[in-house]
Amino acid sequence: MPKFQSKELIKITRRIFIAAGTPEDIADIVAGALxxxxxxxxxxxxxxxxxxxxxxxxxxxLDPAARPEVERxxxxxxxxxxxxxxxxxxxxxxVEYVSSLAxxxxxxxxxxxxxxxxxxxxxxxxxxASEGLISMVLTSVAGQDRQVAPYGGRERVFGTNPMAWALPxxxxxxxxxxxxxxxxxxxxxxxxxxxxGEQVEPGLVLDRHGNPSTDPNSFFDGGTLLPFGGHKxxxxxxxxxxxTNVLTDYExxxxxxxxxxxxxxxxxxxxxxxxxxxxxxxxxxDWLQYIKRSKTAKGFDEILLPGEPEARTFAKRSKxxxxxxxxxxxxxxxxxxxxxxxx
Amino acid sequence: MPKFQSKELIKITRRIFIAAGTPEDIADIVAGALxxxxxxxxxxxxxxxxxxxxxxxxxxxLDPAARPEVERxxxxxxxxxxxxxxxxxxxxxxVEYVSSLAxxxxxxxxxxxxxxxxxxxxxxxxxxASEGLISMVLTSVAGQDRQVAPYGGRERVFGTNPMAWALPxxxxxxxxxxxxxxxxxxxxxxxxxxxxGEQVEPGLVLDRHGNPSTDPNSFFDGGTLLPFGGHKxxxxxxxxxxxTNVLTDYExxxxxxxxxxxxxxxxxxxxxxxxxxxxxxxxxxDWLQYIKRSKTAKGFDEILLPGEPEARTFAKRSKxxxxxxxxxxxxxxxxxxxxxxxx
Numbered sequence: 001m002p003k004f005q006s007k008e009l010i011k012i013t014r015r016i017f018i019a020a021g022t023p024e025d026i027a028d029i030v031a032g033a034l035x036x037x038x039x040x041x042x043x044x045x046x047x048x049x050x051x052x053x054x055x056x057x058x059x060x061x062l063d064p065a066a067r068p069e070v071e072r073x074x075x076x077x078x079x080x081x082x083x084x085x086x087x088x089x090x091x092x093x094x095v096e097y098v099s100s101l102a103x104x105x106x107x108x109x110x111x112x113x114x115x116x117x118x119x120x121x122x123x124x125x126x127x128x129a130s131e132g133l134i135s136m137v138l139t140s141v142a143g144q145d146r147q148v149a150p151y152g153g154r155e156r157v158f159g160t161n162p163m164a165w166a167l168p169x170x171x172x173x174x175x176x177x178x179x180x181x182x183x184x185x186x187x188x189x190x191x192x193x194x195x196x197g198e199q200v201e202p203g204l205v206l207d208r209h210g211n212p213s214t215d216p217n218s219f220f221d222g223g224t225l226l227p228f229g230g231h232k233x234x235x236x237x238x239x240x241x242x243x244t245n246v247l248t249d250y251e252x253x254x255x256x257x258x259x260x261x262x263x264x265x266x267x268x269x270x271x272x273x274x275x276x277x278x279x280x281x282x283x284x285x286d287w288l289q290y291i292k293r294s295k296t297a298k299g300f301d302e303i304l305l306p307g308e309p310e311a312r313t314f315a316k317r318s319k320x321x322x323x324x325x326x327x328x329x330x331x332x333x334x335x336x337x338x339x340x341x342x343x
Numbered sequence: 344m345p346k347f348q349s350k351e352l353i354k355i356t357r358r359i360f361i362a363a364g365t366p367e368d369i370a371d372i373v374a375g376a377l378x379x380x381x382x383x384x385x386x387x388x389x390x391x392x393x394x395x396x397x398x399x400x401x402x403x404x405l406d407p408a409a410r411p412e413v414e415r416x417x418x419x420x421x422x423x424x425x426x427x428x429x430x431x432x433x434x435x436x437x438v439e440y441v442s443s444l445a446x447x448x449x450x451x452x453x454x455x456x457x458x459x460x461x462x463x464x465x466x467x468x469x470x471x472a473s474e475g476l477i478s479m480v481l482t483s484v485a486g487q488d489r490q491v492a493p494y495g496g497r498e499r500v501f502g503t504n505p506m507a508w509a510l511p512x513x514x515x516x517x518x519x520x521x522x523x524x525x526x527x528x529x530x531x532x533x534x535x536x537x538x539x540g541e542q543v544e545p546g547l548v549l550d551r552h553g554n555p556s557t558d559p560n561s562f563f564d565g566g567t568l569l570p571f572g573g574h575k576x577x578x579x580x581x582x583x584x585x586x587t588n589v590l591t592d593y594e595x596x597x598x599x600x601x602x603x604x605x606x607x608x609x610x611x612x613x614x615x616x617x618x619x620x621x622x623x624x625x626x627x628x629d630w631l632q633y634i635k636r637s638k639t640a641k642g643f644d645e646i647l648l649p650g651e652p653e654a655r656t657f658a659k660r661s662k663x664x665x666x667x668x669x670x671x672x673x674x675x676x677x678x679x680x681x682x683x684x685x686x
Contacts, residue, residue, distance in 0.1 A: 076419045077449030077616040106420030107452040152643035165582045178578030210640035229572025235521030235649045239508045246626045250618040253626045273420040275593040283589045283596045290598050297553035300495035306578045
């Protein structure tokens with residue numbers, strides 16, 4: 001498996017996007033975001049996406065030179081139009097806006113619509129937390145690529161609809177970020193299991209007839225993913241789907257719209273509207289230490305906080321480099337070749 | 344099992360609370376809220392609570408005549424002090440405030456602290472949705488009565504920390520309300536299983552040594568509840584605990600504070616800040632019909648929306664009356680007798 005330092009990967013990624021018509025400043029942002037995802041261990045949101053994004057540029061779904069704009073802003077709410085450019089750009093403008101509104105208003109919310117894949121949602125929650133805000137980022141996969149059945153159902157009604165939630169913490173503690181898909185598993189994990197000829201745990205997948213299955217093939221053969229946590233996760237998935245599709249993508253929030261998109265809602269609560277930030281991060285630190293030092297269950301050596309596994313992977317990969325699986329590397333080399341980029 | 348019409352239960356409940364020093368208008372609200380919970384099938388939040396509330400009045404934790412007040416309000420944020428009265432009162436004032444702020448600001452948030460048990464969180468989410476707001480209500484069980492272990496842990500670090508989430512829908516559709524505890528099960532359900540000598544499913548409980556258990560006794564014998572949905576539910580539980588304890592109960596958000604309380608955060612997004620409410624509820628209705636008519640999985644006859652089971656129980660119990668388990672009824676009769684209330 002080839003191994004790279006993050007700097008090399010950023011350079012390669014950036015050159016590929018530039019060759020595909022992306023302005024340099026935009027290519028910097030997208031390359032940085034993808035490689036950052038690899039650095040913290042979210043390989044499904046890393047440079048594996050390069051070829052997917054290039055394909056969307058080619059089929060007209062993604063305008064690599066488009067820039068997002070704030071369509072309107074009233075009091076504590078704003079709407080950002082992604083103009084079908086890179087989602088990472090629209091999401092950054094949304095973060096910028098909600099960061100400027102929340103301290104003034106106490107709580108603020110920015111909707112992002114007409115957007116491509118925004119990448120790792122936890123990234124935005126983390127940015128907002130570093131500004132002294134409590135943040136919640138909700139995204140749905142809308143249009144094509146819905147994969148998740150309702151509780152009791154067997155059709156691909158919902159996206160994997162991730163949510164991210166973060167709180168400010170006291171340095172040097174790593175960011176406290178909850179970031180998860182509301183599906184019980186992800187397509188990528190099933191693909192890995194399938195390629196290894198392995199079965200998966202029960203409770204993740206239904207086959208095309210609506211029967212529980214542990215065979216990853218059954219998902220690819222017309223089956224569905226299940227929501228995590230039974231009817232509770234179903235409730236979350238449903239609310240995220242409706243809240244982001246209908247409210248956020250207010251121009252066309254219908255389930256009939258088949259265009260792939262990632263409509264998103266960024267909400268931030270200003271800690272200072274309630275109490276001094278210093279007092280807040282002190283009390284949070286106290287809680288986190290209490291959680292960390294509580295006794296472990298059988299089979300566990302340690303209690304991990306949300307964000308800790310990512311911080312450890314980041315430290316390790318920053319030092320040792322990032323392994324890129326052969327098939328991903330072949331794909332990237334091929335697309336680079338097509339674009340005349342030698343890597 | 345004795346059976347009552349809701350009106351009778353409200354009358355009885357109200358008289359008991361009045362005899363315990365509750366002003367009539369407050370007794371009306373609390374009695375109505377508890378019996379409403381029974382009507383929709385949330386018996387754990389119904390009149391079973393009467394004796395628990397009376398005990399809190401007796402031990403000084405609940406001042407039955409206290410009224411909540413808005414401590415401060417800045418832009419889109421307000422803080423309500425429950426003054427240690429009935430939580431239902433403080434929560435209603437929070438709802439009133441967030442309902443008045445959200446349409447003006449776009450999004451608004453009210454924190455409730457110094458509060459007793461607020462009851463069923465879905466009730467408040469539902470009230471807000473009926474005003475054209477998308478609502479999220481977060482509550483933690485703080486101080487005494489924490490019961491849930493972190494993922495990988497075996498100590499009672501977190502409360503059962505419920506969240507409720509609701510959207511406006513088009514009449515006559517019943518309210519679309521997601522309302523669940525972030526624990527995998529509830530003490531009440533374990534008590535029922537224990538009284539019947541039944542085992543419970545795996546994944547709900549650890550014994551005092553941190554071993555997985557299906558014996559409900561092991562929880563009562565120093566064990567813990569687990570979060571629902573593994574590390575994802577743990578992430579939610581943790582965020583709700585910190586967000587409501589530290590941010591909401593800003594005077595004393597420490598884990599060391601042992602007083603039982605239910606600090607809560609009410610956030611509401613005004614649909615009209617994004618799009619016309621009529622268009623929103625139309626698109627939501629369209630989605631809901633699409634979800635309802637999607638095909639069912641094996642073992643299911645129907646896909647239920649969040650709130651549908653409750654609406655059906657409400658219709659049935661409104662007509663047929665509410666069964667009250669013998670032990671609950673004996674408790675209520677006893678406490679009524681002590682207070683000189685003949686029922």
